[in-house]
Amino acid sequence: MEKFIVPTLEYLPSYLRALKIAEKEGFPDFVATSQEIEENPEEFIRKLNLLDSKECKKVKEWLLPSKLFWLVNTETKKFIGKVSIRYNVGTPYLASLGGHIGYMVSDKFRKKGYGSKLLKFGLEIAKDICLGEILIVCNENNIGSKKIIEKNGGKLINVIYDESVKMNKLRYRIILNESAHELWKKFLVQTDDLEIKKQEFGYICWKFGVNPDELLSLVLMDRKKACTSLYSPEYENIVTDGIYNVILNSQNKAICVTKNKSLKICDFENVSEEFAKKEGEGDLSLDYWKKTHEKFFQGDEKKNSLVLEEFHLVYSI
Secondary structure (H helix, E strand, C coil), rough: EEECCCCCCCHHHHHHHHHHHHHCCCCCCCCCHHHCCCCCHHHHHHHHCCCCCCCHHHHCCCCCCEEEEEECCCCEEEEEEEEEEEEECCCCHHHHHHHCCEEECCCCCCCCCHHHHHHHHHHHHHHHCCCCCCEEEEEECHHHHHHHHHHHCCCCEEEECCCCHHHHHHEEEEECCCCHHHHHHHHHHHHCCCHHCCCCCCEEEEEECCCHHHHHHHHCCCCCEEEEEEHHHHHHHHHCCEEECCCCCCCCCCCEEEEEEEEEEEEHHHCCCCCCCCCCHHHHHHHHHHHHHHHHHHHHHCCCEEEEEEEEEEEEE
């Protein structure tokens, strides 16, 4: 049985064998060399478990949070391949040559459709973490990856020479929400934010979880300037101060762009009157906010930490 898992010691021997081949081909593991892994396998797995958090910088200073999955055969205990999905490409290198998604197939499983399977899975995860489009990059001479990317909707953006490896890199875009992509392009044309103009992939897209069209209409009226979500480490990776949001309606059509002003983690009972008013719902009172959100955060959820997100409308169709 084949299954996507988070990395574990159980499949490490098979991964190590595949990695040694990949290293000879010029594709090392950025966390550790095969020799370092053999010397301390537990430390390697510990570091991999930090990648999906702000703690990733303890592994490598230049890292941004990402999700990593291994594709394995649970019966034979064989490692088949891996795929990594970054929440954003917020560094110059990632925005030009790194990309959102990277994958690797063990030499024993190549040319059997696993590259496409890994990329398809990565694209589904990309949707789950609110990406409207992704950047994926491959070496110009990697014909296999080129075909896989194009098979999964990749459109060539341009070719950039990578001085570090003395090779051309092909930069592809895969659009996950066409409507969000088109609205973002229109926004970039008219915005005065010179920094964001340079960021083709500088947004996330999502819709409100309850009554999406009703709440979206309040945003368009400039009445709703805040929203509340249940805290999770993943949410903290997705949403950051200053990020741009393409907000969708119930039909997943992009309607407007907002920019985050602030994020605050707060307990349910400590939400203020001021924040409730910024949510823009009902009579704008804290009492109304608590009644409606108690229905949404049922049971013990409302006792947990919440993320209070403030934003302002910057563009709409």
